[in-house]
Amino acid sequence: MTAAYRLARAGVQVELFERSTDLGGLVGAFDFDGRRTDRFYHVVLPTDDRVIGLATELGLGERFRFRPTGVGFYDDGRLFSMSSLREFLTFPLLPLHDRLRLGAFVARCQLTSSHESLDGLQLESWLRRRCGRRMVERLWRPLLDSKFDGRFDDLPATYLWARTRRMSKTRDSAGREVMGWLEGGYETLIAALEAAIRSLGGTITVGAAVDSITGSAAGATGLVVNGRQRSFDAVLSTLVPFQVRALLAPALAAAAPDDHCRYLGVVCLVLRTTRSVSPYYTLNITDRRVPLTTVVEATHVVDPEFAGGTLLYVTKYVDPSHEDLSRPVEDVQRDYLGYLRTIFPTLRDDEIDAAVVQRARAVEPVHLIGGASRLPDMFPVPRLGMASTAHVYPEVVNGQAVIGVADRAAEGILEQLSVEQRAAA
Numbered sequence: 001m002t003a004a005y006r007l008a009r010a011g012v013q014v015e016l017f018e019r020s021t022d023l024g025g026l027v028g029a030f031d032f033d034g035r036r037t038d039r040f041y042h043v044v045l046p047t048d049d050r051v052i053g054l055a056t057e058l059g060l061g062e063r064f065r066f067r068p069t070g071v072g073f074y075d076d077g078r079l080f081s082m083s084s085l086r087e088f089l090t091f092p093l094l095p096l097h098d099r100l101r102l103g104a105f106v107a108r109c110q111l112t113s114s115h116e117s118l119d120g121l122q123l124e125s126w127l128r129r130r131c132g133r134r135m136v137e138r139l140w141r142p143l144l145d146s147k148f149d150g151r152f153d154d155l156p157a158t159y160l161w162a163r164t165r166r167m168s169k170t171r172d173s174a175g176r177e178v179m180g181w182l183e184g185g186y187e188t189l190i191a192a193l194e195a196a197i198r199s200l201g202g203t204i205t206v207g208a209a210v211d212s213i214t215g216s217a218a219g220a221t222g223l224v225v226n227g228r229q230r231s232f233d234a235v236l237s238t239l240v241p242f243q244v245r246a247l248l249a250p251a252l253a254a255a256a257p258d259d260h261c262r263y264l265g266v267v268c269l270v271l272r273t274t275r276s277v278s279p280y281y282t283l284n285i286t287d288r289r290v291p292l293t294t295v296v297e298a299t300h301v302v303d304p305e306f307a308g309g310t311l312l313y314v315t316k317y318v319d320p321s322h323e324d325l326s327r328p329v330e331d332v333q334r335d336y337l338g339y340l341r342t343i344f345p346t347l348r349d350d351e352i353d354a355a356v357v358q359r360a361r362a363v364e365p366v367h368l369i370g371g372a373s374r375l376p377d378m379f380p381v382p383r384l385g386m387a388s389t390a391h392v393y394p395e396v397v398n399g400q401a402v403i404g405v406a407d408r409a410a411e412g413i414l415e416q417l418s419v420e421q422r423a424a425a
Contacts, residue, residue, distance in 0.1 A: 001193040002054065002403050003236060003387065006410035008200035012417065015232070016197065017208040017225055023194060026363055027186035027399065032270065033354035034308070040268055040358060041296045041313040042186055042399065043179045043281075045170045050403040051189075055182060058192040066180035068172060069300050072280035074343050075142075075287045083280070085175030093286070098135045105130050109164040115394040118157040119372040126157035142286035146293045148264065148366065149319045156369045158394040166396065179281060181301050186399065213237065213244075216251045219382030234413050236385035238406075240362060241376050244386055252384060257376040261365035261390050267324045269314040269336035272354040276310050277344050290339050293317045309353055314340050320361045329357045364397050365390045378412060385409050 001016070001023065008014045022028055029036045044051055046066055055061055070083040073093060081087050091099055108130065112118070118126070127140050140160075144152040170177050182188050194204060211224040213235055222231040237244045241259035248256055281300040285292050296313040304310060314336045318324055324332055333355060341347055368374075371393055378387050387409035395401040 001190055001197070002406035003238070003410045003413075004197050004202060004204075005193050005200075006407060007413060008197050008202045010410075010414055012414070014197060014200075014202035015230075016202065016204045017210055017223070018204070018206045019209050021207045023204070023206065024187060024190040026360060028190065029185055029187040030356075030358075032272065032356060035272070035306075036185070036187060037270065037272075037307065037311065038185045038187070038298070040266065040360075040363075041298050041315070042181075043301055044181060044399065045166070046178055046180065047166075047169050048398075048400040050407075051182075051399045054403055055189055055192070058189070058196060060182060060188060060192055063183040063188065064180050065183060065301075065303070066178050067301065068174075068176040069179045069281035070279055071177060072278070072283045074283055074285045074290065077287065079279075079283075079343075081280070083176055088175060093138060094135060098132065098138075101131055101135060102139075106164055106168055109161050110168055112161065115158045115161060115372070118161050119394070120370050121157040122369055123152065123155040123157050123159055127160070139286065142288055143284060145288060146285055146291075147317055149317060149322065151319065154368045156367065156371060158367075158371075159396070162394045163396050166398075177281075179301050181303075183303070184306070185302070210247060212249060213247050213252060213384070214249050215381070215384065216249070217255065217381070220252060220384035234383040234385065234417060236387060236409055236413055238388055238409075239386075240365065240388045240390050241386065243362070244388075252381060255381045256386070257380050259376065259390065260371065260374040261367055263320055263362040264317045264364045264366060265320045265322065265325050265361040266359065266363045267316045267318055267322075267332060267336075268358045269312075269333055269340070270356050270358055271312040271314065271337075271340075271352055272308060273310045273312060273347070274351045274353060277312055277340075277347055283343070285343075290342050291316065292336070292339050295340065295343065312340075317364070325359050325361055332357050332359075365392070367393050378409060379416065383416060385413055 004014045004016045026040060027042060028039055030039050044064060070081060073080045073082060075093055080093060082091055089099060127136050172178050197204060208225050211227060213220055213223055215221045220235040223235060245253055245256055278295055278297040281297060283295040285294060292314060293316050298311040298313060299307050302311060375393060376390055378391060379385055387405050389397050391405045392401040
């Protein structure tokens, strides 16, 4: 949507095709028992200048709401808070020496401005050198296990460096994380982008299945959409590489870059309850007897009146082959609700207003050690752009990073069109 908007603003006649019946993809919303609700949880940080800048450009700049949020840990059957500087300094899961080392680690990440020296370092080995064996076993390994479904031996040090730098910049003077949302969620931004694209003469078609991307070694020539051949001067796909390769004509596929990432899927039980369940926006789960990644009580950021109550996302990131992505919804809902009640045993059935399971098989690329040298070419052949979350590196995937990729893609398309126009002249 951002790339289409940028191109339309530059005077390009844009046509956008979306297979789903609505727009937004993973940042889209759905009707949750009569309320529009984000399909998955999202947050905007005060430092997300691309998100805030784009929204401001579209007249939404006054609709951001930021507030301090709590961060908790669930370990050994108990809840622990790390929501302030004082709680960080007295965090009971780590002895004083390790807390000091953790503070030094965070400071070192902030002071390290370049990822180049970290790209080739194995994450766990790097953490052991910087934080010590005890902290890795007590804190980092359980967190990595929960995020990467048990497989993190091939990750570079850039993963935690980038995440630490991003999150540490959001704390206020008391050490509390400050997070926010755009009123109405990202759906508000998607709707504004749609209106802007149409007002600039662009065309948006939903429910449109792109059957293939046509072309030859000389470049892309168009699309086959719902069985109909369409000719275009340039094509931009925002599918991840392994998905778009299935659509490429043979001559284009031969030139397409390999995909060096693996991917994470997500399974999320979304609940609306009549009361607050968790005192934290984000709950990190280091007690691996509970096989979840996190519990997010989104209404610590999202307006509860908009949500219609308390909104919880009970979330597990999984390998794309994980059985929870295909198990019956009723079984997944029962099990995830059981995990939630292990953490918050006082939650009663009559306090749950609505529940639904949301799943997606490929939501986040996992870049491997040395990933900086293996990023896919965004323009592998003339007039074909392939831009996706696979280009988000060393940043972690979020709205801020994705808008950056979209801007680069739009600039590349404009440059290619300009070169061809000059050559034709």
